[in-house]
Every structure is written in C-alpha cells, then in structure tokens.
Amino acid sequence: MPSACRTRTWHVLVEHPAVSGVTCGKAGAVGDGRPPPRGGARPGDGEKPAPRVAVIGGGITGLAAAWRLAQRGIQFTLFEKGPACGGVIRTEYVGGFLLEAGPDSWLARKPWARELCDRLALGDEVIPTNAANRGSFILFRGRLHELPEGLTSLVPTRLAPLLQTSLLSARGKARLLLEPLLPRRPAAGDESLAGFFRRRLGAEASRRLVEPLVRGIYGGDPATLSLSATFPRLPEIEARHGSLIRGLRREERGTRSTKERPPPPAFLSLRHGLGSLADRLLESLPEGSVRPLCGVRRVRRTRSGSFELGLESATVERDETARFDALVVATPACAAGALLSELDPPLSSLLAGIRAGSSFTVALGFRAGDVRHPLRGHGFVVPEEEPGPLLACSWSSSKFPCRAPPGHVLLRAFVARPDAFDQDGDPDDDLDGNRAEAVLCALSPILGFRAAPVLVRVHRWTRALPRYAVGHVEHVERIQRRAREVPGLFLAGASYRGVGVPDCVRDGEAAAEAAAEHVATTQLGTVETHAAGTQHAGGGTSPAGHAAR
Template sequence: MAVVGGGMAGLGAAWALEGARRGGAALEWDLYEREPRLGGKVLTVRHDGFVVEGGPDSALAEKPWPIRLAHELGIGDRLLDANEDVRRSFVLWRGRLHELPEGLVLTVPTRLLPFALSRLLSWRGKARVGLDLVLPRGAVARAFRDGRAAADPGLDESLAAFVRRRLGDEVLERIAEPIVAGVHAGDPERMSLRATFPLFLELEARHRSAVLGMVARRRARQRAAPRPAATGGQPRSYFYSFAGGLQDLVEALVAALPAARLHAGLGVARLAPGGEAGAPPGGRYALTLDDGRLTVVDAVVVATPAFAAAGLLRPLVPAAASLLDRIGYVTTATVSLAWRAADVPHDLRGFGYVVPRVERRPVMATTWSSSKFAGRAPAGHVLLRSFLGRAGAEGPAELDDEEMVGVVRRELRETMGVAAPPLFAHVFRWPRGMPQYEVGHLGLVARVEAEVARLPGLALAGGAYHGIGIGDCLREGAAAARRVLEAAGAVASGDGAGG
C-alpha cells in the first residue's frame, strides 16, 4: 500500500496502516512526500528560547484526535493549555483595537451587558442583532429540522447570507468576516456555511434563533463536568498546543513509524492502472516516483492538496479530477517577529487581533504568541505573529521577504506603537496553502468521493474535504486508511490517529 503526501492526513493514514500491520494484518506500506520534511503545514522553529510556529499555532480541544494520538505516542504530558487568564481578542476597526465582547461565541453574542456596552457596533447594529430573537428559520435550517438536508449535501447557503440574515450587516462586516478570515482566509460571501460552520445551521434548526441556540449551548457546556486539569493529560482550554510547539506531535509520530517506510524528498509523479505496460506484475495501481522508479501497490491513499490529487487521479478517474479542479486555494504567509518586552509599549493581555476586510490593510490578523501560550518567548521578551493573504487579496502574501517584513512592521507601528527594530523575523510562505470551502462544497466532495469509490483500494484524505484543522486531517487520514484496508481485506487494529 502507498500513502501519497506526508502532511498530517498522510501521517494519520500511515499511523493507521502501521497499527493494522502491528495488529497482525499482512500488509506493507510506504509513504511518499515530495518535500524534504514531513508534517505539512505544521512547522515549528525553535530559536534562542523562542518557539515560532510557521503554520497553525494550536488545535481545538473539541476535536480530540490529536489529543488521543499524543497519549498513544507517550507525549500526553507535553500538552499545553492556552493562557485562559488573558483570553481576550480584539478587532481593529477605524484605527482602534476594540475588544470583542465577553460571551461572544463564533460571532454570536450570549451575554447581554458586555455586548450592549461594546463600542465595536453602533446601537442600530446592536438592535439589528436583537431581531434574531423573532426571525423565522431560513430555508436550509428548515431542511435540517425536517430531515431533508442529509439526503442533499448540496443544500447550502453562504456564511455571509446566514450572518446577514440573522445578525445584520455590522456583525458580518466587523466581527464575522475578520474572525472567519483568520481561520479560513476566505470570503464569507462565497464560503459554505454547511461545510465551515455547520453548528450555526444546527442551532437555527433546533432553536430557530442563533442567539437563543448559542445561549442554550453555552449553558449546557457549563453544566457539563469540567475538563480535568492539563496535568492529567487533557487540555482545559479551548485552544491547546504542545510545550515545544505543534511539531512535538509530528516529531513523535515520525519517530514511532518505521523510518524505512517514510520517503521524504521523494514524491509520486504519476498514478496509473497497475496493468500499464512496463509496470511490475501484480497490484492494482502503478506509481511512477520522482526518481523514475516504478512501483505497484494494491491500494493508495492520496493525501495531497486537491489540485495535486486532481493531477494524479486524471488517468484513473477523470470525472473526479475535474471536480477536484474546482476546489480553490488561497496563498497565505505568516511573519513572526521578536522584541525585548520593553520595546513593545502596547498592553499584551490578550491573544491578539483580527482586521476586517473593509479596513483594506495588508495584515489580516496578529497573534500575541507569547501571551497566548507559555514558553513561546524567553523571560523579558515578546513574540508576535502576523498573517497575510486572504481570498481576493493574496498580494501581501506574495511580496518578497524584506517587503513583507517591512509591511508587517509598519502595521504594528500603527496599531500597537512598536517602533523598535525586531530581534529577528521569520517568514513562512504557504503558496496555494488554504483550501476554500465555497457554497455547495459538501455536495462537490460527495460527488468526488462517489467517483473515487468506484475504484477499490483508492481513497482521498486531507484538508480539502471535511475540515482544515490538524484534528480533521488526522481523522480523515485514518478514515481513508480504513477504507483501503477494507478493500484489501485487511483488518485494522483500532482506527489509528488517536481513534
């Protein structure tokens, strides 16, 4: 068997396959990754006591797969809570940082007084939010309530349409858009609500009102037993990481897999039917490697970006390849800069700030990394991380390094008063790095998966399909491995990837 792609989905698939092999299944597997390192967008640089994240800086406790995997790998004691004592976030609006109201959950207010006192929205905007309490359900939510949505994955609406309909234009412009851009780098006018924030539809279907639904959800979570302390190996905070950065998980996973089966720096140039002329005998699929070698396998997990998967699948499933070509991507970049604490005059009690699209600034968000997690900077120092590139505005993420650092420094001088030169700057580029889940995404993915399912022993995994987070990718990789194991008649031991 072969896994093509060594990001988190590919590693999750490899862990599941190795678990099956160790559990007695008669199988051999190899993972191929064109880049010289494994882990995909999980990239941590440790520099003179600083822990600098190049891609994501945290995972979500509500998606448990990385936590389970950490315990399987023996690094549960390295799980690290976010600093809940300073869990505040801000929005840059008209040149000022405004704190997001306490009780705001995914753009929906759940506490009246902090929301009423916020200066981020006008009184007209706040009153418009109040209409959510009396407005009827939308068409998609009615379909969910009536049980019709499950049979039609293409039934959808945009995130912007939902927020505008339930909460109004000001919430969309000043809160929802910058928050979702910080997660997906997307445009809410095009983003699929059902694929990105299905919770909104579930709440509207059940409670009619987004506000009432979110309040009920918050109260239910408060009544639930609190999470055990992080010292017990489970995060207490919503965001969590690892003591040495997210790459702790990648390094432990790679170390636990057989080194001889991991081929970093060697990609797959072509995927074809196993009976193709020149292929070795046996096996359903022939893989042409970048070095020209040809290998034949019974099953393949393709865990690459959708555009790369399209190229590999075109000789086998041209209809699926054409559909995969329709999944768009956005180029993004992060710039991390370090200072002595004395050189940063701004109050850093918080996680950072996001920037609405209408502000027309090149930086779409800045995380105060050394405030969000302990151990990200040595004592007396500060680490900040800025994000560039969003749907329809990728130019800032395509500047050269010197220009990009200059842009970020100017932004931080204007927004936070940081004028001193940084101790260092690290630039991380992610060309075509963020998949876009546009309206109808789940229907598109269902069609892709139906086409791929016609070929036994072939499966897709990765952030382009059912979630972009680390936990999503691990889950998708393990699920794809299970599908090819079933097709090959092998039996997996557990479901791998922390399952």
C-alpha cells in the same frame, strides 16, 4: 513614526517552505547539530517485506495514515516529494524564539489530535492557552476593541457585553437584538457565511464582529465560504430553535455545571511546538517505510487491479515504478487531481474544483520593553473594511508559554490578500522583505513599537489553505461517489472534511482503516519495483525536517 518604520535596519529571514526543509520540533532546533528524526529509509538496510499500501503525501494527514497502518501491521510506503515530512506543520527555534511556520494550535473541542498525542506518549506535552491572557480584540478605525464576552460559535449570547461593546453602533446593536424575532429560513440548501450572518445578525454585526473572525480562521472571503462546510451546527440550530441566540443559550443552559467553573480552553498546543507531533509520528514508523525526496508523477491501474505508481526520486538516477494494492492520497485536492488525471479523468476534474488559497505570515520578536501594548490576550483580527495589509495578529508569547526567551515577546502577523502574491512567480526575498516591512509599519501605531524587532521571519505557503466554497459538502459527496468507482483508492486531507489538525488526523486514520480493510480482502499483495537505476524496496534518505506539502 517609530524608528522601526523609518529605516530598514533589521534583518529579514525569509523562509519559503516549498523549496527548503527545516528541522522541526523539540528534537530538531535549527542549527543545533542534533540528528534528524527517525523514520526515513536507510540505504543498505536489506530487503524489507513488500509494502501493500502506498501513502502519498507526508503532511500530518499522511503521517497519521501511515501511523495507523503501522499499528494495524499493514505493510506500506509513504512517499513525500519534499526533503522532509510534516507538511504545513513545522516548528523552528531561532534565537530562543519558538516559531510556528504553519498552525500553532488546534481546537480543544475536537478530540482527535489530543487522543493521538496520548497514544504517542505526548499527553504530558499538551498545553492549553494561557488562562491569564484570555480574550481577543478586533481592529476598528485604527483602535483595538475588546471582543465581547459570550460569543458562542461566533454568535453573541450575552446581553450586557453586547450592549457595552464599542464595535457596534446603537442601530447595529438593535438590529442584532431583533435576531430571536426573525423567521427561520426555509430549507433551501447551502449559503455563504456572510449571507447567513447578515441575514440573522444584520450587516453591521456581521461585518465588524463575525466576518473578521471568519477571515482569521479560514483566510478566505466569508461571502464565498460555505456555511454547511465550516459551521454546520448553526443552520441546524436555526432550523431547530428558529433563532441562533435563543438556541445557543438553551444549549448552554443544558450543559452548564451547577458549580461555576472557568471556561475550558478553546485551543491546545504542544510545549515544544506542533512540530513535536510530526516528529513523534515519524519516529514511530518502521525503518525504511518513508521515502522523502520521492514524488509520484502518475498513477495507473494494472490488469491485475493493482496501482502502478510512476516515481521521481532524488536518490534514483532514472524513473522507477512501484505497484501497490491500495492507495491513500493525502495531498491537497489540486495535487491529487493532477496525480489521478490518467487513472480517472472525471475524478481528477472534480478534485480540481476544490480551490486553495495562500498564506503569508511575519513573525516578529521584540524586547518586552520595546512594545508599549501590554499584550494581554491572544491577539486581534481585522475587518475587511479596515485599510492596510493586516488580516490578523497573534500574540504568540501571550497565548502559550516558552514561545519567546525571557524578557522578550513574539508576535505573528497574517497578511491580507496573500493570493495576490502568487502572481509574482518564484519567491523573491526582496519583495517579501518589503511586505514584512509594511506589516511592521502597520503594527507599530497599534501596538506602540519603541524600537526595531530583534527577529523578523517570513513564512509563505502557496495554495495550501483549502477554501470551502458554497456547495462544498455536496461537491465532496460527488468526489466520494466517484472515488468509490476506483476500489482501493482513498482520499484524505484538509481539502475535504475540515481544515484543522484534528480533522486531518481523523481523516488520515479513517483512510488508513479503509485501506487496511481493503487489502485484507484482496489477494494481490505483490509489489514490483522496477528502476533503470538503483532499485529500492521502500528505501530513501532520512528526512531532515518539515517541508511544504
């Protein structure tokens, strides 16, 4: 075993976003001494116009909502309980490496994040995945097997790569090729991803080919994840064509250009990391409109119909309250449920029914010569049946440029079953260091490490990844119906209609538009702030970076 696994001589930098804020993005490299992004309130700026909309939660959804309200000329205050905004989007610079604590890209086929970047003058910063390093792998029986070409919406649609793959046995390939002959499922509501793919493609193809990709995307168990909420297009294709393979191939022929072109990139990112998007959104907000280090304890309805927020602020000696005409709640569903328990108990219970999982990642920086594997591709995912601590490994410096200093490579490993770590209670640097060492030792025989890494950094997000269980779409519809009983309340975020960055941007902007229409038709408009200590009119301190939301 390489020396990197025999002795623990490297230093682990453990980052727990729930308890610390780190400056993000191009304008905020860790330890570079540059000022934080603008957008936070500054004491002493004087009286500001009374806000009319409260945005709770400073993640990408809340920032997108606040930006849209500012574009509409609607007065608002954004409340973030942590020291900074950005949520799980956070970019760090450490020793010349660009590290993403949360997502590192978004799906190119969903336009909302790219459109927002264009409106924020970030269009020139948008970059595709490296065309020279296309392709991904699946770890099977300790070896990396290339993912067959021609996968569309997780379904193999090209015969030759399927027949050549070493991932499936002859029996597994034969079963998959029978898919066009199988009858379509009668309309009978939602089903699990695993149930759907095993029914259509066979158990072996589902377990070895499809379910590892699903786990890599959603971090959850395909046997419990909702098909309708995660891949709604697939049951529609089955109903329309009777076969996934036949239907997807027909759709491909219908959209194929007469001239052969290279396939478009599946993912996009930003040259200086996704933290650049959060930074730019924050910079674009009016001074005094953002209150970091200010959480919302409760929400009540006043006799006049406005919302009264009970606030907990690190900048105010005692509790305060504030009243608003409309409320955009952009927190995870579990946090939203706790927040709204007094305002509407039935809605609170419905929100608590949306579960979330945790994420544990380990970033590893190496000298290029210390990794035997050529790292030509995006990385690999791991089937459930494969032993070891790994869920997936992304080859960050192969996917996007400027992720590692010259002569170095950057890897990012995702740990399987991170929810079990939540039982440990408070973050423990020693325990996380041990887990990072286990990841390093698991990767070493796969990628061929010749020496210890020059950088190890752990990121841990607790209950931050929504898990769309079977029946999720119907559950969200029940939440929407109940929320409509509370005029002026709007829910948005990854918990409801999509977990990606574009989904959150779209949801935040839509909630802001709805809130703007609401305040345009109401005559309330007076915000009263009462504090036993220092009074604020949307005031606070400037954010120092991105912390967990």
